[in-house]
Amino acid sequence: MVPEVLLTLSGIKKSFSKPVLNSIDMQLNKSECLGLLGANGAGKSTLSRILGGSITDYEGKITIADRSLRAWRDDSPVSTVHQELSQIPNLSIAENIFFGRLPNQYGVINQRSLLESAKAALELVGLESLDALKRIEEVDLATRQLIEIARAIAHRSELIILDEPTSSLNKAEVQKLFKQIHSAKERETSVLFISHKLDEIFAICDRIAVLRDGEIVLIQSRHEFDEEAVLSAMSGEKSAEKQSKDRQVERGTTSFNLKNLRTQKLKNFHLKLQRGEIAGLHGLDGAGHKEILKALFGLSDSQGELTLNDKNFKSLPKTPHAAFRQRIGYVPEDRQKFGLLLGESISLNICLNKLKNWLGWVNKKETAIQTLKASRMTKLVYEGPEQSVSELSGGNQQKAIFARWLEHDLALLLLDEPTRGVDVRAREELHEVIRELAYSGTNVIIASNDLKELMRSCDRIITIVQGKTSKEFWRESWDEAEITAATLSNA
């Protein structure tokens, strides 16, 4: 059977200040799941925004179901599920699903019809037990993502674009999402799956396309999938899977000792680190591994005793400011919300906690030098210190936040999901920075739901279940399946 073509792109070009897409030609079949890969800045999000209809001034032609995309206008058969969910937190789930086309008479919403259609849509994504009248902000991220898919189904979309859909999901939730992709395909809906995660793309997609510098450089069907080829196509060089540096952990010299950490969620948590060690905290959502970082950085009510490089602090820091004075740094999970000063310059973003005194003049030359130094260490790509940080790609923004914590001679750096939503190359570079810091004597603790990431950078992984350590694994003897099992068990 020859597959029926749903979407055809011919000669798509788009430039902002410089060309982003150079003549993209591509087809997408009905009921097909196509994976789109590419480094940050390769043009993935521009392409998805064109297809989603938020960019309309592009060159070239797009047809969907034999009709030009421009002719579809408001009733476009394309739905996009964004990386940053665009839901309205204060409205109910049902209202969010039908937002823009709420069933109404003379402007009065027909509550019963709304509720019934919402329930029908939720059932299709396996959420029949969910109360559609709940406000959407009360629901966890994974469910919200499924609700977005329900919305796409309710709008009878023929193409669903998933932009980094798994970045905030755990393993079980990813499986749920994959099930929904399969059933969408059965309903003859096509899916464009944009992701950095190769293993996920290989698991779910029928075909993959690799985008580099605004061009499609590789297309492979399922039977030809080849990780090496994809990686080198993405980076444009021979794949250089960097081996983790021979790591020197001085066993026996304890440089970080946390005793009896207690918060609402944690009961008597202990942790010791050797000098130069990178430790990973892993667990399911809500297991408490993120709480440990927050407690150490003075972000939650907590008790405990901390010894850091032979200095004994009777109590944990009460505020981030106090933590900073004890030379503790923290990179939050949500960089846009808690990390960046969007719209402000790169130099202010990097030097924010390096500007010294109260009323003193900002030394522009000095901050420019600091910015340059910190960006060299993180391989941050930017145009100049006064460039707005909003113009940077996700990976470079994350590097800017890392850069903020460099040159402080930190005793302890806490990282919460340090490479989420960051492309392969930037992730490698960030891991390199982490290793350098550990090498120079900073204790590093990474909390992540992404086990792959921890296995790549940590010397030891500690699994947390219900606020307690369940098990510890050292690099030389760990096993992925065992670690995963340890996050589930009640040790």
Place this chain on the structure above:
Amino acid sequence: MPSMTKHLSLLLALFLLILFFSLLNPLFFSTPTLQAIGNQIPDLTFLAVALTLVMITGGIDLSVGSLLALCSSIIGVHMISNGASLSEAFLISLLGGALCGLITGTITTLGKIPSFIVTLGMLECARGVAYLVTDSQTVYIGSEVGALAESTGFLGVSPMFILAIVIVILAQLLLTRTVYGRYLVAIGTNLDAVRLSGINPTPYQISVFMISGTLCAFAALSLTARLASSDPNAAIGLELSAIAAAVIGGTSLMGGRGSVIGSFIGVLIIAVLQTGLASMGVDEPTKRIITGAVIVFAALMDFWRTKQRRA
């Protein structure tokens, strides 16, 4: 630099406004009119600078009009009833303004209550205290203070006008060149990010209200000089003109964005508009309608411009 072009377009708007009124009324563009405008604006300028700094941190200060009246009352009563010198009386009013700012700043920052509410409370309280200290009477002071508002030999501008310009320049430098100013902008852009980078934002958030209160004392000096007396009823609603000037000048109510120079041009635009309309014989109701429309129009223009810059 984007802020440069922004100031240029504001100056262009001001220039067009002056041109428009000059064409309609040849007498408008004359030294006496310009001097009159110049000597009228210092009070509003001080308040607009205060609002700009507070608004950049994401807050608002509604109490500035009442604080002006309170500071003015302090000057009048201290000079007339207690026989103090002008400089001594002004010093006391500076301390009074700063103290009121310290109170609002502390309550809003440590109590985590929106500054809108806290300064609304201060607006009432400060006005009440102003009535108390003056017994609700206007206090006539005379030429000792009045001279500050009169034209001097230097370009025919008053000492208060020169002081206002100095304050505008100092505040602009504070905002763009000092660590303190950069922190105000950073706090208004993303308070959480500032906190999580290990900086304690509290002293900055509190002190910006103290600066605002202090500037109210300067505005009080200017108004007292112009009236040669202290009026506890003075400056009712002037906080709204100050907010309007800041918004016209491109300061965002959401925090993080704005410039003191822009707000000063905003003050000039409002003053030229008011004087120009008056010179055309436009009645008070119509003046208000036109001024209101200009404020909203300016905010719209600013919104479009930022949107364009982002796209």
